[in-house]
Amino acid sequence: MNFFEIINPNIEKLTKNEYEILDYVIKHMNEIHNQNIREVAAACFVSTTTFLRFVRKVGFSGYSEFTTVIKYTVLNDQSKPTETATFDMQQSDYRSEYLKNIDETVRVLDDHKLDSLCQLMLNKPKIYIYAKGFSKYAAEYVEYLYTLEGFLVIFPKNSDQRKLAYRNISKNDIVFVFNYSGNDQELIGIIQVIKSQCDFASLVSVTGANNNSIQNLSDYNLYVFSDEISDRNVDITSHVSMIVIMELLLYQFRDYRKKQV
Template sequence: MNFFEIINPNIEKLTKNEYEILDYVIKHMNEIHNQNIREVAAACFVSTTTFLRFVRKIGFSGYSEFTTVIKYTVLNDQEKPAATATFDMKQSDYREEYLKNIEETVRVLDDNKLNSLCELMMNRPKIFIFAKGFSKYAAEYVEYLYTLEGFLVVFPKNFEQRKLAYRNIGKDDLVFVMSYSGDDQELIRIIQVIKNQCDFASLVSVTGANNNSIQNLSDYNLYVFSDEIHDKKIEITSHVSMIVIMELLLYQFREYKGGQENV
C-alpha cells in the first residue's frame, strides 16, 4: 500500500500542528523508515504520545505499520519504471487515473499554507516563476493568469534569463519553483543562491509528492500527484495538477482579498 493513498482520506482532519508534522514526514521519508519513534518525535518537537496519536489519525494502526509503509513507498518510487507511453493503457483506465491524480492534488492542499501565501500576496510582491522543461508550458499560463490579477510577474524562459532574474529578487518577493521531479540541479542552485542572501524572498515549491531536494529547500511546499510518463525518452507527464494548484491559490487570494476589504 502506498503511503499517500492511506493518508489522503484523513488529510482534512488534521490540525495546523499536525499538518506541520506531516510536512516533516513527507520531506524526510528516506530517513524516517530507519528511525524509532523517539527520534522522529524529537525531530518534530513533540512527545512520542503525540506522534503516535498523529500516526493513528492519518490512518495507521501503529508506528510499525507507519514505517513499513513509508519504506515500501520509498523503495517503490525508486524502483518503479516510467511508463513508456500514454497509449499503453486503455483510455477509460487513463481517464480514471488522470482524474484521481487531480482529485488527490486538491485534497492534500493545506488551507493554512494557502492562507499564509494569500497574506503575503496582499502586499503585492513581485512574483518570480522558475520552471524548465515541460513545466515551462504550465508556468506560461500561470504567468498570464497572475498578470491579469495585477501582479508583476517575472518568468525567465532560458538559462541566461534565469541567471539574471534571480539577482533581482528582493526580500519581500514571492518565488515559485515548478518542477515535477524536484531534483533539477540548475533550479536547486538558484534556490541556494537566494537562500544564501542576507534577506531572501519566500520560496514556494510546486513538485511531485515524493521527497525531493527542491521541496526540502523551500518555505512552502505544494504537492502534485501525476503519473510520470515518457514516450521515446521524452517526458510527457501531465502538468495539469500544477495549473490546478496555482489556479486555486489565485482564487483563494481573490476570496481572501475580498474578506480583508470588507473588514
C-alpha cells in the same frame, strides 16, 4: 475527522516509498476500509510492520483508527453529489487515473499554506517563476493568469535569464519553482543562491509529493500528483495539477482580499 485533514501536516515527512504507499491508499480507499492490514500491506508489497509504521507516521494511532477514518471519509464523500460520478466508467484507465491525480492534488492542498501565501500576496510582491522543460508550459499560463490579476510576474525562459533574474529579487517578493521531480540540479543551485543573497524572499515549490531537495529548500511546498509518462525518452507527464494548484491559490487570494476590505 476527514482522512485528508489528518494526513496533511505529515505528508512532508514521508519518504519516496512511503509516498507510494500513500498514493495507493488514496486511490483504493473504497476497498481498504473493508480489508485487514495484511491484505493492504500485501497490495503495497510491504510488510505489516512497515505498513503500520506508515499508518502512525501519517497521523493515526493504529490500523483500526486508520480504516475507521477512511470509511467515514468515503461515506461522507459518497453522500455529496459530484461531477465525476456522471462519468462513463468504461473510459480508459488513463482517464480514470488522470482524474484521480487531480482530485488527490486538491484534497491534500493545505489551506493554512494557502492562507499564508494569500497574506503575502496582499502586499503586491513581484512574482518570480522558475521552471524548466515541460513545466515551462504550465508556467507560461500561470504567468498570463497572475499578470491579468495585476501582479508583476517575471518568468525567465532560459538558463542565462534564470541566472540573472534573481539579482532583482527583494525580501517582499515570492519565488515559485515548478519542478515535478524536485531534484533538478540547476534549479537547486539557483534556489541556494536566492536563499543566501535575497534577504528572506518567500520561496514556494510546486513538486511531486515525494521527499525531494527542492521542497526541503523551500519555505512552502505545494504537492502535485501525476503519473510519470515518457515517450521515446521525452517526458510527457501531465502538468495540469500544477495549473490547478496555482489557479486555486489565485481564487483563494481573491476571496481573502475581499475579507480584508
